[in-house]
Amino acid sequence: MEARSNIIETRNLNFSFHQGASILKDINLQVPAGSIYGFLGPNGAGKTTTLRLLLGLIKQEQSSIQIFGQDFWPNRMAVLKRIGSLIEQPSLYGHLTAKENLEVFRLSFGCDRSRISEVLVTVGLQAAADKRAKEYSLGMKQRLAIAIALLHEPDLLILDEPTNGLDPNGIVEIRDLLRNLNRQYGTTILISSHLLPEVEKIVTHLGIINEGKLIFQGTLPELQQFKTARLTLAAEVDDPMKATSLISRNFNVKQAEGQLHISIQNKEQVAEIARIWMQHHINIYQLTLLKSNLEDLFMQIINN
């Protein structure tokens, strides 16, 4: 494992399929070594495009992608040798058995044959090892795809929505499997999802992407701070000057469209402000929490 703190680093990563139609804008992804990094965003935000760029499935040789401290394109082979991946739906040869599917990729990765039975045990598919992949349920297919990603004991796993279409039990199984891999082998995991509840129990770090921009990156507690720092209370009162002076020591207040816009950290502060004004005989006509687009996005991602 590198002494470096970040396994993946992108610098101002931009991408567009056609000129003028940007898909990714200045993405500065930083995935710390040993972390489980949840890459969140609504559908169409640019998650899969980012992951495809990281794996070289989209060719952009001038892009600034560093993985394991090496520029990706000049070191493509060396980097891919240390990455296991699952992008979108599982990539399996339906006419081959689980063992044969694993053998196909074992030959490419050049790892020992014993790894096949080991990964089958890891994902709990040893009983169905001789069954053809097309006869598998979606959950089993996802697990087999993860087994392929684990074959060569990668240092980094890149998983694009690996719990998509799984029932709650399947989601828990995959979650436990990833947590164990991270704890036992120190595997860094980059996992994308469009819903925080699917990954919040296992992630240590988060990145949130929307409309091609990385709007947040940090730990879960940092996300909470980031979210609440963006709450705005709109107040309509009979004496805006006096009302402002009463709270301006503790809150950032701006006048806008005949209202006071006050930045707050949490909903409890609404009650606190109302109490102060009432004690000083300010008449309150209206108090509203303003919703920003960003907040809508968080609600969408965080609250399912």
Place this chain on the structure above:
Amino acid sequence: MNNFFLNTRAEFLKAKRTSVIWITLIAALFVPVIDFIICLERPDVMTHRMQPGFWLLYLQFVWKNTAAIIVPIYAILITSLIVQIEYRNNTWKQVYASPRRFGDIFFSKLIVINTLVLSFFILFSLFFTLSGLAVGAADANYHVSDHAIPFTEMIDTAARIYLGILPVMAIQYWLSLRFKNFATPLGIGMGLWVTGVILLDWDKIIYYPYMYAPLMFFSDFSKHPEKLPQLMINSSVCLVIALLSGAWNIRNLKEKG
């Protein structure tokens, strides 16, 4: 190089339990069986037609439809089917995300296709021999056992037609990699082959790759000996150009998988 061999083994494994093996077998068996039945059903015509010597005339008889129809259709179909294994299973992205060089991915799959095409020629030659022997065993009037099996002519004819079909295989491989839809490369290939059949009397047909295999059989090289080296050079040049252009184009595709 070791990785290339291992990846080529992986490519062969992917073809396991697919229809390509059966198609190869049926394509190689089809004409020898049909011609065996014709010989049995119409001895009044065929015993005269297959004399003198039987084997060389039977070789011409069996190869005629095979070189003109079966070989081009088989090459077009088998190439699309092998590439479709990846498209159908949605596995290209996993292949390109593996630590494999682009040239390795391109050429290891091509080896599988080429092995199948080569197997077709070997199997066809085997079935031709068995078919001829069966005709002799079923009807003594053909005098099959009076003559030796012409192995040299058999190999020579098969090798010429094999060289003639290689450019088609290379072009079809490129098309199959470019188009996700199975019908597109198949349709283009069949269209080009039918166009070639229509243009067969054209004096520039020697520059039309889809007709090289039929020309390798139907050209009378005893009358026009200069035609054989010209066809061989054209086939080889076309094969190399199609392969290099295909490999370069696929390597530089913006999005893979």
